[in-house]
Amino acid sequence: MNPFSHLLKAAGAHPPVGTWIMSASPLVAEATGHAGFDWAVLDMEHSPVDMMEVVQMLQALSATKMVPVVRVAWNDPVLVKRVLDAGATTVMFPFVQNADEATRAVAATRYPPQGVRGLSTMSRASRFGAVPNYVANANKSMGVIVQLESAQAIKQLEAIAGVEGVDGLFIGPGDLSASMGHVGQSSHPAVMDLMSQAVLRCKALGKPIGTIGGDPESVAQYRAAGFDFVAVGSDLGLFMQGARSAIAALRTPGSEHVHSVSSGTRGY
Template identity: 55%
Template sequence: MTLPKNRFKQWLGESRVPVGTWLMTASPNVAEAIGFAGFDYVVLDMEHVPVDVPQAIAIMQAVAGTPADLVVRLPWNDPVMVKRVLDSGAQTLMFPYIQNAEEARQAVASTRYPGRGFRGVAAVHRGSRYGMVKDYLKEADREIGVILQLETPEAVAALPEIAEVEGVDALFIGPGDLSAAMDRIGEIRHPEVQDAIGEAVAPGLARDLPCGIVGADPALVGEYIAKGFAFVAIGSDMSLMMSRAQEYLAALRGEADTQENSGVY
C-alpha cells in the first residue's frame, strides 16, 4: 500500500483558489454532509471545539469518504498533540498563534521524524494504515502539510522571518484574533483591520508562500481573494446552519433578516 497523496498540499501549488469551511459542530455526520456539499476542504477545529483525539478520528473517517480534503487546526503548538493527530491519520495541520520564527521551527520539527525533527516513532497506527503503508517512516514527511496561523500584529511583523523557515507550506491570517489584538474585537470589517490583513498577505506573496484566511460571507471572502489570498474558507457548518435557520424564520414571520455575523465562522 502506498502513502496517500496530500491533496491540499498539491492545491497550494496550483493557480486556482481552494474554498473550504470550518467544522464547529464536532459531529461526524455533519462533517460528512459538509464534505459532500462541494467544498474543496474542511477544517476540523480542535482549538475552539471540545474535540478529543477519538472524536477527531471519527470525523477524519467521515470526511475521508467525501470529495473534500481535511485540515486539522490543533489546540496549540504542542508536540505531543501533533504526534497523536499525525498518528491518527491527519496530513495537513494548522498551528494556531505562531508569534515568531522560533515557534515556527518548533512546529515544523514536531511533524518530522528524527533527522529532520523530533516526531515520536510508532509503526502501527491509522496514519500508516496500521503498518500497511510501505516505507511510511521514510516517506511520511513528504506528504505532511504545515500551515502556521498568524493572529497578532507582532506575528504579522515577524512574517518575513517566519516565511523563511524550511518546511512551512502556508500561512494563515486569523482575522478574529488579529482584530482583537488591534483593539477592534468583533470589528473584522473595520478599515484598520482590513488594511492590516491586506498588508499581511504581501510578504507571503513576495516569497511565493501561500496565505489563507477565513471570512463570514461571500462578499468578504471575495475581497480576500482579490487581495491575493491563495486559499480561503467561508463560515462553518454551525454558522451555515444558523444563518439558514434565521433566514427561514425571518421569511415566515415577514421580518427582515438583518443579523450579521460579527465573527469569522
C-alpha cells in the same frame, strides 16, 4: 505530495474555498464534504472535537473530495503526534508569533532526525502497519500551516515564512483585529490594510497565505486582495444562518400563505 499543497498548486488562479468544522459530528463533516467545499479545518481549538472524533471525521471525509486540515488546540508536540497518528496530513497551528515557534511546529510533524515526532508503527496513519516504509517516507508528505493572529506576528511574517517546512500562512482576522484594538471589527480599514500588506509580502516570498470570512461578501474582498486560499464560516455558522432565516421567514406576517413542497416528497 501533501494533499493540501497539491490542492493549492492545482487551483491556479481560483483560490480553493473551505470552511470550518466545529460540530464534532462525522455525519455533518461528511455532508459538508459532499457540499462542494475544496478543503475544511477540523477544529480542535474552539470546539469540543476530541481525538476519537478527529479519527471519525477523517474516516467520514475519506469518502469525499474535500481535503481536511486539522487545527490543533496549541503548538504542542504531544497533540500533534496524536493527530498525525490519527491520519492527519496537514496541521494548522494557532497563534504562531515568531520563527522559533514556527520551527517547533514543523519539528512536531517530522520524525527524527528532521523533527521530534514520536514513532509508532501501529497507527491509522500507516494503515495499521500496512503501508510499506511509512516511517521512512512520512516526513515528505506532511503539511504545516501556521496562523498569524496578532500585529506582532505580522511584523515577523518574513522570518516565520522562511522557516523550512512551513507550507503556508493563515491570518486569523478576529484575533488580529483584537490585537490592533478593534475587537469584533474584522473588516476595520486598518485591519484590512494590514492583511492586504501581508498578502503582498507573501507574494514576494512565494508563500501561500489564506484567511477566513464570516460571509461570502467578506470572502470576496479577501479573494480580491489576493489571498491564495479562503474559508467561509463554519458548519455550525452555516446551519444557524439557514435555521434563523427559515424561522424569520415563517414568523413574518403573511408567511402562513407561503406554499411549500409536500413533506411526503422530501423524505424528511
